[in-house]
Amino acid sequence: MAMRRLQWKNRLLLPLFLFVLTTVYIAAALQIQPQFSEGLVGPGFMPLVTAFIMYAALARVIWNDLAEEREKPEGSLLPPFLIVLATILYIIAFKPLGYSAATFLFVLALFHLFQFQEGQMIKRLLYAVAVTAIFYGLFALAFGIRLPTLIGVI
């Protein structure tokens, strides 16, 4: 019973988040000041209609979800969370560290999270270098895109 209640709560999180998002959206829509009058259907009309239909749809989703017996989603949320964390760090480091260093570290982190070549560090390092080099070749050499470099070198 307690487990089922927990699953209920998990299922409600996303519709609840969308509900809050829609409410913020409505508040912003109500503040839109048109430059000239178009009658009823001005710049705020479509957003308001969309938001109100969204409320109805979310209510229906919650109703359906509560009535439905569904299996718990497979797998843990920890690996995706760690990948998001690694990605955020990659984005932060992309310009200061340059493409090569940042991408190498990011790829290495992903290999670790996907357990690729587990226990074979040398192979893992070589694969990370290869992936970094291949996509440098694709973006910088084949398509001429200027990628950030570390102190103007690599």
Added chain:
Amino acid sequence: MDFLLEILKGFGALARPDVLIAMVAGFAVGTFFGAVPGLTSVLAIALLLPITYSMDVIPALVMCASIFMSGMYAGSITATTINIPGAPSSMMTSIEGYPLMKKGQGANALGHAALGSMVGGSLGALMLMLLLPIAAKLSLLIQTPGKFSLVLFALVVIIIMQRDTIAKGLVTTLLGIMIATVGIDVMQPIARFSFGTETLVEGIDMMPIIIGTFAISEVLYQAQLHRGDIQAAALRAGAALIRRRDFLPPLSELREIGFYTYIKSGLLGYGIGVLPGVGGSMAAFVAYADAKRRSRHPEQYGHGSREGIAAAEAANNAMCGGAFVPMLMFGIPGDPTTAIVLGVLVINGLQPGARLLETQTDLIAPMFASLFISALVLVPLTLFLLGPYFVRIVSIPKGLLYACIAVVALVGSYAATFSIFQMALAVVFGVLAFFLRQQHYPTVPLLLGFILGPDLEQYLRRSLSLSDGNPIVFLTSPDSLFFLVLTALFFYFMAIKPLKEAKT
């Protein structure tokens, strides 16, 4: 006549080295992404979208077309060999192909799938080239209220096609429309939903949405499901059974399937492709069901029917040609792949509509030619050359594969605009799409809502401005009334009637 001449010139353009390389490379990428379970041609085009910023428009469009065709066909490879459809549209092929594989006739099944794809894909591309001028003339007859009703029809079809998750499909479509309203208003020079930031005044670009929704979310989703490369043994066993000499289907089997099956399935696939948001899965399912209904050997279905494979594959590849029609004439994508192709068109300053055929046929004709040549030549050629190695090619370790996808997605987001903000935005949409997928929300409607939302709003407001705010204009305008009636009919037959039948 001029149009046909331009089409012929389009075939000529394929001989240009850069265009030819784009077509062959696109086909190879599409085959790989279509064949690997979990990857799709949509993801392939999404990853290549940022690269198209640095390409000429012709090779970019040619590459997209060949990815589309090859991705649709390649789903049949793992569907047949290991019973895991590489793409959702190959579900029917796996039902018939895998039993043949178990009987030691996997190469024969792959041969039938390739032949079906070849005939259906070529037919769809031909129909596109022949009927597009007619569609262009028809599109000129549709006035602003009619355009509103047409976009509304497209959105309603996209939502009701989500079958078991209509409410969730509606939520994601609305979310897409809401995201599209961020930025400058469609009619007045005022910023909406910018929350005081200059960056949001420019609005949200399509690229981070595509990269986030289809690439980043896929990496996150696979990370959650990751259970190692468990298919390796099955893949190796499958590879041993595939021999090149068995690919060519015997004439007796082709006679049994019948030319009519290929043509009818192709036409069904093309027609379904024209409907917005329906896609290859529905095309394959409808053609398969139709072939089974009129088959002389319905008892073979489910146990390795070659006719079933031919029908499903002919239909899903013919769908590719059909899906381009609403996208090119009305800016309404037939499926997620054409939605991204629409992005490529817009990035290069091409606007969908009848004028596209009048003034810029030279740019889009090579794309049609690529669709045709990919189906007619590259599908059988790829099977013959790479067939025995397909299974080994798709057994690439997941860790390596998804690390590469993540790098291409993120660096691609940066490369397109040289903006760290775009990279971050792609991650935000990726996380959102991941949670949506995890809770069984379809994510394709989010992209289609994002694309169609501004058109819906613009046509609504223009129509009402022209009629002094009188909404009756949508009922008095014949084209608008036609699409509203069509919407009501679709809604009844696709949403209400099945619900009633389920209750009884």
